[in-house]
């Protein structure tokens with residue numbers, strides 16, 4: 185356990201010292217928030233368009249920004265695999281669970297920090313401060329685990345270059361389009377909506393919005409789907425990592 | 433006790449025997465050079481002996497422990513500095529050392545000692561990725577030493593370095609003599625000749641001959657180490 189924590193500490197440092205993670209994790213969501221609140225200000229009230237109101241926007245962008253966690257995790261792991269650093273650690277007394285925990289843990293505080301910064305910016309932009317914000321951060325834990333697991337899987341299987349494409353471009357687009365942040369999924373309906381609600385992203389956004397609005401009874405109705413994805417993907421990630429580690 | 437004893441150690445990759453019935457003995461306390469051209473099987477041998485790869489056949493004892501059944505005991509007592517530089521790029525020199533010290537559960541007091549002994553004190557707060565190739569190698573070796581290993585594997589420690597950096601690193605490696613058993617792989621003849629107590633010439637995955645540089649030259653009937661190598665390895669030059 186002590187070994188896992190030492191390794192986690194290293195991974196956290198490795199991430200926060202990378203300007204890429206600070207930009208996409210912290211600066212980019214704030215930029216989006218500011219931009220969309222300006223757009224929202226210019227939408228006439230008669231349009232009855234509430235999607236970009238801070239109350240809905242902040243949880244959406246918060247959850248969206250967490251998909252970059254997958255990119256950070258995948259980049260970290262694929263870089264470690266590409267260099268001999270991981271090889272060196274494989275000759276040390278570290279065990280498989282030391283590695284997995286060490287790769288998993290640092291992204292939890294990172295995700296919390298991203299949510300806090302995002303909500304902080306939202307409060308400055310007019311979101312009322314309330315205890316529901318804390319609940320929102322707690323509700324974002326399962327989708328964080330989903331993203332970490334995706335990162336673990338991609339980082340273990342793909343090269344550093346491929347990771348940029350799959351996690352950086354593909355996944356973030358997928359999570360953006362299928363999340364209901366930028367347009368209402370109910371308006372589109374059909375197969376698109378069905379697929380979106382099978383996947384975890386839109387469910388996570390809805391759960392977070394319910395928490396934000398104080399509709400506590402509505403949280404679990406969608407959150408359980410995210411939790412199921414989190415457990416499933418994490419299991420897959422652990423199996424794949426353990427298998428790959430044996431082949432080294 | 434011998435630091436390493438292998439008995440027909442063999443590793444196949446598909447149909448290719450990277451290590452082929454290797455019988456190698458390394459004595460405790462010596463600096464042993466495993467010399468051979470690219471593809472001779474040096475790195476695979478190190479990977480086998482450090483538990484990164486499972487042998488296809490054969491057995492080995494490392495520091496008296498059985499490679500198959502007592503690997504955790506071995507891992508706690510060995511250290512490997514891999515062929516490519518293996519450092520955490522965004523950690524400082526000092527943090528890299530502390531990470532390894534923590535992983536082995538040893539005392540951090542050795543971090544300072546090793547920083548000083550390897551001349552890394554003046555760059556201790558530099559991020560590893562900002563160091564030159566030679567200094568990264570030096571850090572890589574320091575990281576291997578920080579856990580106070582009984583047995584140290586250095587895989588091509590000076591590969592790709594310029595002449596000056598290589599000579600600097602030689603001094604560091606020569607300074608390890610007598611303190612820790614070192615297995616060093618190289619395809620530079622002068623490196624093996626300058627540093628090693630004994631040299632094993634590897635070719636095609638097995639040991640062609642083994643002895644002090646002097647003994648190898650006598651066996652080949654020449655007074656130049658390079659000629660001895662060519663005759664004994666029986667292969668083309670690196």
Ligand SMILES: Nc1ncnc2c1ncn2[C@@H]1O[C@H](COP(=O)(O)OP(=O)(O)O)[C@@H](O)[C@H]1O
Nearest residue numbers: 445449450468469470471472473474475476477
């Ligand atoms: N992971 C691997 N898969 C397939 N073949 C390999 C692998 N690693 C090494 N080999 C082959 O095994 C032989 C020995 O390689 P290696 O031990 O790296 O030699 P050296 O370190 O002496 O240059 C080479 O022919 C190499 O191509």
Ligand SMILES: [Mg+2]
Nearest residue numbers: 474475515588
């Ligand atoms: Mg090699």
